[in-house]
Amino acid sequence: METRLKFLDFQAKLKRDLQESHCRLSAGPEYEDPGQLPALILAYIGDAVFSLHVRTAMLAVESNKVHVLHTLLARMASAGLQAQALHMLEDKGLEEQELAVVRRGRNAKGRVPRSATVADYRASTALEALLGYLYLSGQQVRLQQILGQLVEYMCNAMTSEMEGSLRK
Numbered sequence: 001m002e003t004r005l006k007f008l009d010f011q012a013k014l015k016r017d018l019q020e021s022h023c024r025l026s027a028g029p030e031y032e033d034p035g036q037l038p039a040l041i042l043a044y045i046g047d048a049v050f051s052l053h054v055r056t057a058m059l060a061v062e063s064n065k066v067h068v069l070h071t072l073l074a075r076m077a078s079a080g081l082q083a084q085a086l087h088m089l090e091d092k093g094l095e096e097q098e099l100a101v102v103r104r105g106r107n108a109k110g111r112v113p114r115s116a117t118v119a120d121y122r123a124s125t126a127l128e129a130l131l132g133y134l135y136l137s138g139q140q141v142r143l144q145q146i147l148g149q150l151v152e153y154m155c156n157a158m159t160s161e162m163e164g165s166l167r168k
Contacts (some may be wrong), residue, residue, distance in 0.1 A: 034136035048131030079116035083123035105129030
């Protein structure tokens with residue numbers, strides 16, 4: 001029960017810090033047409049953007065326990081949770097160009113790790129490609145909006161998972 005309370009406290013602090021510092025991650029250099037880069041390159045950049053955003057935000061909440069930070073980041077970066085988060089974004093609505101990048105990312109051929117299903121891996125690659133595209137095209141406001149939605153969704157999902165495992 002104490003673990004659940006600590007996580008709920010962490011979640012509330014993380015949401016507050018993300019709202020206060022939504023401009024912490026500056027957009028990258030603007031490329032003439034980052035949409036022409038291979039989808040796996042966009043995903044590579046998007047993975048770094050996501051990881052840096054989450055790590056920076058978590059530092060404001062917990063700066064002394066690297067293992068805790070790593071565990072939370074690993075869960076948030078998992079293909080399964082990223083796939084769920086992409087479906088949430090798609091349901092909320094993405095712009096036409098964003099949907100095109102997501103389609104390209106989903107169709108990109110990469111090696112699927114054993115820890116993920118093919119569908120989850122492709123969806124997480126699509127999400128990371130979207131983040132990479134927004135970063136490289138300098139769409140700072142949209143990038144921050146999506147990153148905020150992702151972190152909020154993922155925190156809620158992890159809280160629900162934790163509550164479910166405590167009931168068992």
